[in-house]
Amino acid sequence: MKQQAIIHELQRLGLRNTRIRRELVAIFQHADNPLAVPDIARELADRRLYPNKTTLYREVSRLARCNLISELDIGDGKKRYEMQTDHHHHLVCEQCHAITCVPIANQLCQLEEELAIHHDFSISRHTLEFYGTCRKCQKAGGGRR
Amino acid sequence: MKQQAIIHELQRLGLRNTRIRRELVAIFQHADNPLAVPDIARELADRRLYPNKTTLYREVSRLARCNLISELDIGDGKKRYEMQTDHHHHLVCEQCHAITCVPIANQLCQLEEELAIHHDFSISRHTLEFYGTCRKCQKAGGGRR
DNA sequence: ATTTTTGCAAAAGGTTTGCATTGAC
Protein backbone atom coordinates (compact mmCIF):
# COMPACT_ATOMS: atom_id res chain seq x y z
CA MET A 1 0.00 0.00 0.00
CA LYS A 2 1.46 3.36 -0.85
CA GLN A 3 1.41 6.59 1.07
CA GLN A 4 -1.64 8.02 -0.68
CA ALA A 5 -3.66 4.87 -0.31
CA ILE A 6 -2.89 4.87 3.36
CA ILE A 7 -4.01 8.43 3.85
CA HIS A 8 -7.26 7.53 2.15
CA GLU A 9 -7.56 4.45 4.28
CA LEU A 10 -7.13 6.64 7.33
CA GLN A 11 -9.90 8.92 6.20
CA ARG A 12 -12.14 6.02 5.37
CA LEU A 13 -11.68 4.96 8.97
CA GLY A 14 -12.74 8.40 10.11
CA LEU A 15 -9.23 9.43 11.13
CA ARG A 16 -8.12 12.92 10.24
CA ASN A 17 -5.21 13.63 7.99
CA THR A 18 -2.66 15.08 10.40
CA ARG A 19 1.04 15.75 10.29
CA ILE A 20 1.99 13.12 12.83
CA ARG A 21 0.04 10.46 11.05
CA ARG A 22 1.66 11.28 7.75
CA GLU A 23 5.05 11.19 9.40
CA LEU A 24 4.37 7.86 11.07
CA VAL A 25 3.18 6.30 7.86
CA ALA A 26 6.28 7.54 6.06
CA ILE A 27 8.55 6.24 8.80
CA PHE A 28 7.02 2.80 8.78
CA GLN A 29 7.17 2.65 5.02
CA HIS A 30 10.87 3.36 4.93
CA ALA A 31 11.75 1.25 7.93
CA ASP A 32 13.46 -2.04 7.25
CA ASN A 33 12.95 -3.24 10.80
CA PRO A 34 10.10 -3.22 13.25
CA LEU A 35 10.24 -0.03 15.32
CA ALA A 36 9.41 0.70 18.95
CA VAL A 37 8.02 4.05 20.03
CA PRO A 38 11.31 5.19 21.57
CA ASP A 39 13.00 4.39 18.24
CA ILE A 40 10.48 6.50 16.40
CA ALA A 41 10.87 9.35 18.86
CA ARG A 42 14.62 9.30 18.34
CA GLU A 43 14.24 9.22 14.59
CA LEU A 44 11.95 12.22 14.67
CA ALA A 45 14.18 14.04 17.10
CA ASP A 46 17.07 13.60 14.68
CA ARG A 47 15.00 15.50 12.19
CA ARG A 48 14.38 18.31 14.68
CA LEU A 49 10.78 17.26 15.14
CA TYR A 50 9.92 16.58 18.71
CA PRO A 51 6.51 15.02 18.80
CA ASN A 52 5.10 14.32 22.18
CA LYS A 53 5.63 10.76 23.25
CA THR A 54 2.08 10.46 24.51
CA THR A 55 0.93 11.27 21.02
CA LEU A 56 3.22 8.68 19.53
CA TYR A 57 2.00 5.93 21.82
CA ARG A 58 -1.60 6.88 21.18
CA GLU A 59 -1.15 7.10 17.44
CA VAL A 60 0.82 3.96 17.05
CA SER A 61 -1.66 1.91 18.96
CA ARG A 62 -4.48 3.41 16.95
CA LEU A 63 -2.78 2.48 13.69
CA ALA A 64 -2.31 -1.01 15.04
CA ARG A 65 -5.94 -1.24 16.04
CA CYS A 66 -6.86 -0.22 12.49
CA ASN A 67 -4.57 -2.94 11.16
CA LEU A 68 -2.37 -0.54 9.25
CA ILE A 69 0.62 -1.69 11.25
CA SER A 70 1.19 -4.86 13.21
CA GLU A 71 2.67 -5.38 16.61
CA LEU A 72 5.69 -7.49 17.47
CA ASP A 73 6.98 -8.35 20.91
CA ILE A 74 10.41 -9.90 21.15
CA GLY A 75 10.36 -9.91 24.92
CA ASP A 76 12.69 -7.03 25.66
CA GLY A 77 10.03 -4.83 27.19
CA LYS A 78 9.20 -2.72 24.16
CA LYS A 79 6.52 -3.24 21.60
CA ARG A 80 7.64 -2.92 18.03
CA TYR A 81 5.52 -2.12 15.03
CA GLU A 82 5.91 -2.64 11.32
CA MET A 83 3.89 -2.00 8.22
CA GLN A 84 1.11 -4.52 7.92
CA THR A 85 2.05 -6.93 5.15
CA ASP A 86 1.64 -10.59 4.47
CA HIS A 87 1.77 -12.89 7.44
CA HIS A 88 5.33 -13.59 8.40
CA HIS A 89 7.60 -14.38 11.32
CA HIS A 90 10.98 -13.22 12.59
CA LEU A 91 14.50 -14.35 13.26
CA VAL A 92 15.71 -12.43 16.31
CA CYS A 93 19.42 -12.35 17.04
CA GLU A 94 19.98 -12.69 20.77
CA GLN A 95 23.34 -10.95 20.58
CA CYS A 96 22.84 -7.90 18.37
CA HIS A 97 19.03 -7.89 18.40
CA ALA A 98 18.79 -7.66 14.65
CA ILE A 99 15.41 -8.75 13.37
CA THR A 100 14.92 -10.50 10.05
CA CYS A 101 11.51 -11.11 8.57
CA VAL A 102 10.82 -14.54 7.15
CA PRO A 103 7.72 -15.19 5.10
CA ILE A 104 6.47 -18.62 5.97
CA ALA A 105 4.04 -20.71 4.05
CA ASN A 106 1.54 -21.18 6.79
CA GLN A 107 1.90 -24.69 8.09
CA LEU A 108 -0.01 -23.85 11.19
CA CYS A 109 -3.54 -23.70 9.85
CA GLN A 110 -4.25 -27.34 10.39
CA LEU A 111 -2.64 -27.28 13.80
CA GLU A 112 -4.78 -24.31 14.76
CA GLU A 113 -7.94 -26.08 13.74
CA GLU A 114 -7.06 -29.11 15.79
CA LEU A 115 -6.23 -26.98 18.80
CA ALA A 116 -9.41 -24.98 18.42
CA ILE A 117 -11.57 -28.08 18.38
CA HIS A 118 -9.68 -29.92 21.04
CA HIS A 119 -9.64 -27.04 23.54
CA ASP A 120 -12.81 -25.30 22.46
CA PHE A 121 -10.72 -22.19 22.01
CA SER A 122 -11.28 -19.85 19.10
CA ILE A 123 -7.89 -18.84 17.73
CA SER A 124 -7.61 -15.43 16.13
CA ARG A 125 -3.88 -15.14 15.66
CA HIS A 126 -0.55 -16.56 16.67
CA THR A 127 2.99 -15.38 17.20
CA LEU A 128 5.97 -17.40 16.11
CA GLU A 129 9.47 -16.03 16.44
CA PHE A 130 12.81 -17.75 16.25
CA TYR A 131 15.70 -16.75 18.46
CA GLY A 132 19.34 -17.46 17.95
CA THR A 133 22.50 -15.99 16.45
CA CYS A 134 22.68 -14.15 13.16
CA ARG A 135 25.41 -14.64 10.61
CA LYS A 136 27.38 -11.57 11.62
CA CYS A 137 27.42 -12.49 15.29
CA GLN A 138 28.32 -16.10 14.56
CA LYS A 139 31.46 -14.85 12.90
CA ALA A 140 32.23 -11.95 15.16
CA GLY A 141 31.26 -13.25 18.56
CA GLY A 142 32.45 -16.81 18.09
CA GLY A 143 34.36 -17.42 21.32
CA ARG A 144 33.94 -14.28 23.40
CA ARG A 145 30.99 -12.64 25.08
CA MET B 1 11.48 -33.01 39.12
CA LYS B 2 10.51 -32.87 42.75
CA GLN B 3 11.39 -30.36 45.43
CA GLN B 4 14.36 -32.27 46.75
CA ALA B 5 15.82 -32.91 43.34
CA ILE B 6 15.57 -29.23 42.60
CA ILE B 7 17.36 -28.21 45.76
CA HIS B 8 20.12 -30.59 44.83
CA GLU B 9 20.16 -29.23 41.33
CA LEU B 10 20.53 -25.76 42.80
CA GLN B 11 23.49 -26.86 44.85
CA ARG B 12 25.05 -28.62 41.93
CA LEU B 13 24.91 -25.27 40.17
CA GLY B 14 26.71 -23.67 43.08
CA LEU B 15 23.60 -21.89 44.34
CA ARG B 16 23.02 -21.87 48.05
CA ASN B 17 20.00 -23.42 49.67
CA THR B 18 18.12 -20.36 50.89
CA ARG B 19 14.62 -19.70 52.10
CA ILE B 20 13.58 -17.62 49.12
CA ARG B 21 14.77 -20.20 46.68
CA ARG B 22 12.90 -22.95 48.44
CA GLU B 23 9.80 -20.82 48.45
CA LEU B 24 10.09 -19.99 44.79
CA VAL B 25 10.55 -23.59 43.82
CA ALA B 26 7.51 -24.56 45.87
CA ILE B 27 5.42 -21.82 44.33
CA PHE B 28 6.32 -22.77 40.80
CA GLN B 29 5.65 -26.40 41.50
CA HIS B 30 2.15 -25.73 42.74
CA ALA B 31 1.32 -23.12 40.13
CA ASP B 32 -1.02 -24.15 37.37
CA ASN B 33 -0.27 -21.04 35.34
CA PRO B 34 2.84 -19.14 34.41
CA LEU B 35 3.54 -16.48 37.05
CA ALA B 36 4.95 -12.99 36.81
CA VAL B 37 7.05 -11.50 39.60
CA PRO B 38 4.25 -9.23 40.82
CA ASP B 39 2.02 -12.30 41.06
CA ILE B 40 4.60 -14.09 43.14
CA ALA B 41 5.05 -11.10 45.40
CA ARG B 42 1.30 -10.98 45.98
CA GLU B 43 1.18 -14.67 46.71
CA LEU B 44 3.96 -14.41 49.25
CA ALA B 45 2.43 -11.30 50.80
CA ASP B 46 -0.79 -13.25 51.33
CA ARG B 47 1.24 -15.64 53.40
CA ARG B 48 2.64 -12.77 55.48
CA LEU B 49 6.04 -13.12 53.84
CA TYR B 50 7.21 -9.91 52.27
CA PRO B 51 10.26 -10.72 50.25
CA ASN B 52 11.99 -7.83 48.61
CA LYS B 53 10.99 -7.43 45.00
CA THR B 54 14.58 -6.86 43.94
CA THR B 55 15.38 -10.26 45.34
CA LEU B 56 12.48 -11.83 43.51
CA TYR B 57 13.50 -10.38 40.18
CA ARG B 58 17.07 -11.41 40.70
CA GLU B 59 16.18 -14.89 41.83
CA VAL B 60 13.64 -15.58 39.16
CA SER B 61 15.97 -14.56 36.41
CA ARG B 62 18.70 -16.66 37.90
CA LEU B 63 16.45 -19.73 37.97
CA ALA B 64 15.56 -19.03 34.37
CA ARG B 65 19.20 -18.71 33.40
CA CYS B 66 19.81 -22.09 35.05
CA ASN B 67 16.91 -23.53 33.05
CA LEU B 68 14.94 -24.53 36.11
CA ILE B 69 12.08 -22.34 34.99
CA SER B 70 11.24 -20.98 31.57
CA GLU B 71 10.16 -17.57 30.51
CA LEU B 72 6.96 -16.67 28.70
CA ASP B 73 6.02 -13.31 27.27
CA ILE B 74 2.42 -12.82 26.24
CA GLY B 75 2.97 -9.19 25.37
CA ASP B 76 1.29 -7.52 28.31
CA GLY B 77 4.45 -6.02 29.75
CA LYS B 78 5.24 -8.68 32.31
CA LYS B 79 7.44 -11.69 32.00
CA ARG B 80 5.93 -14.88 33.27
CA TYR B 81 7.73 -17.97 34.42
CA GLU B 82 6.78 -21.58 34.80
CA MET B 83 8.45 -24.78 35.83
CA GLN B 84 10.67 -26.03 33.05
CA THR B 85 8.97 -29.04 31.51
CA ASP B 86 8.63 -30.52 28.07
CA HIS B 87 8.53 -28.10 25.20
CA HIS B 88 5.05 -26.70 24.81
CA HIS B 89 3.10 -23.67 23.68
CA HIS B 90 0.18 -21.64 25.00
CA LEU B 91 -3.35 -20.62 24.25
CA VAL B 92 -3.80 -17.10 25.57
CA CYS B 93 -7.31 -15.74 25.99
CA GLU B 94 -7.42 -12.11 24.90
CA GLN B 95 -10.41 -11.40 27.08
CA CYS B 96 -9.70 -12.99 30.45
CA HIS B 97 -5.96 -13.60 29.93
CA ALA B 98 -6.21 -17.21 30.97
CA ILE B 99 -3.27 -19.24 29.75
CA THR B 100 -3.54 -22.88 28.74
CA CYS B 101 -0.52 -25.00 28.00
CA VAL B 102 -0.62 -27.18 24.92
CA PRO B 103 2.00 -29.80 24.33
CA ILE B 104 2.75 -29.87 20.64
CA ALA B 105 4.46 -32.55 18.71
CA ASN B 106 7.20 -30.42 17.30
CA GLN B 107 6.45 -29.82 13.69
CA LEU B 108 8.89 -26.98 13.56
CA CYS B 109 12.18 -28.85 13.49
CA GLN B 110 12.32 -29.19 9.76
CA LEU B 111 11.24 -25.60 9.27
CA GLU B 112 13.95 -24.46 11.64
CA GLU B 113 16.59 -26.34 9.74
CA GLU B 114 15.51 -24.82 6.47
CA LEU B 115 15.49 -21.34 7.96
CA ALA B 116 18.87 -21.85 9.55
CA ILE B 117 20.45 -22.88 6.27
CA HIS B 118 18.68 -20.34 4.16
CA HIS B 119 19.47 -17.36 6.38
CA ASP B 120 22.70 -18.58 7.87
CA PHE B 121 21.11 -18.06 11.26
CA SER B 122 21.66 -20.50 14.09
CA ILE B 123 18.33 -21.04 15.84
CA SER B 124 18.41 -21.86 19.54
CA ARG B 125 14.75 -21.62 20.41
CA HIS B 126 11.40 -20.34 19.28
CA THR B 127 8.22 -18.99 20.78
CA LEU B 128 4.82 -19.95 19.48
CA GLU B 129 1.69 -18.75 21.20
CA PHE B 130 -1.90 -18.72 20.05
CA TYR B 131 -4.24 -15.89 20.92
CA GLY B 132 -8.01 -15.92 20.85
CA THR B 133 -11.01 -16.53 23.02
CA CYS B 134 -11.32 -19.30 25.57
CA ARG B 135 -14.41 -21.40 26.03
CA LYS B 136 -15.65 -19.48 29.04
CA CYS B 137 -15.37 -16.12 27.34
CA GLN B 138 -16.96 -17.41 24.15
CA LYS B 139 -20.04 -18.25 26.15
CA ALA B 140 -19.98 -15.35 28.56
CA GLY B 141 -18.82 -12.52 26.39
CA GLY B 142 -20.65 -13.49 23.22
CA GLY B 143 -22.08 -10.16 22.15
CA ARG B 144 -20.77 -7.62 24.62
CA ARG B 145 -17.36 -6.19 25.39
C1' DA C 1 -18.95 24.92 15.36
C1' DT C 2 -17.92 20.52 16.43
C1' DT C 3 -15.07 16.88 17.28
C1' DT C 4 -10.74 14.90 16.93
C1' DT C 5 -6.00 15.39 17.85
C1' DT C 6 -2.15 17.18 20.24
C1' DG C 7 0.86 18.55 24.18
C1' DC C 8 2.10 18.68 28.91
C1' DA C 9 2.72 17.13 33.50
C1' DA C 10 2.24 13.58 36.30
C1' DA C 11 2.02 8.90 37.46
C1' DA C 12 1.72 4.03 36.86
C1' DG C 13 3.89 -0.41 36.44
C1' DG C 14 7.54 -3.57 35.75
C1' DT C 15 12.36 -3.95 36.24
C1' DT C 16 17.29 -2.69 37.39
C1' DT C 17 21.26 -0.66 39.99
C1' DG C 18 24.43 0.40 43.81
C1' DC C 19 25.61 -0.36 48.13
C1' DA C 20 25.45 -1.93 52.84
C1' DT C 21 23.94 -5.90 55.70
C1' DT C 22 22.88 -10.57 56.49
C1' DG C 23 23.26 -15.41 56.01
C1' DA C 24 25.07 -19.96 53.98
C1' DC C 25 28.86 -22.74 53.74
Next chain:
DNA sequence: GTCAATGCAAACCTTTTGCAAAAAT
Protein backbone atom coordinates in the same frame (compact mmCIF):
# COMPACT_ATOMS: atom_id res chain seq x y z
C1' DG D 1 35.97 -16.04 57.53
C1' DT D 2 34.54 -15.79 52.94
C1' DC D 3 31.58 -15.19 49.36
C1' DA D 4 26.87 -15.45 47.98
C1' DA D 5 22.37 -13.71 48.88
C1' DT D 6 19.29 -10.29 50.71
C1' DG D 7 17.11 -5.75 51.59
C1' DC D 8 16.50 -0.93 50.80
C1' DA D 9 16.24 3.30 48.36
C1' DA D 10 16.53 5.25 44.31
C1' DA D 11 16.39 5.21 39.53
C1' DC D 12 15.16 3.55 34.85
C1' DC D 13 12.22 2.80 31.04
C1' DT D 14 8.18 2.08 28.65
C1' DT D 15 3.62 3.19 28.72
C1' DT D 16 -0.80 5.39 30.47
C1' DT D 17 -3.96 9.02 32.31
C1' DG D 18 -6.35 13.45 32.84
C1' DC D 19 -7.04 17.68 31.26
C1' DA D 20 -6.48 21.94 28.63
C1' DA D 21 -5.10 23.96 24.11
C1' DA D 22 -4.86 23.55 19.13
C1' DA D 23 -6.04 21.83 14.63
C1' DA D 24 -8.98 19.35 11.19
C1' DT D 25 -13.39 18.75 9.24
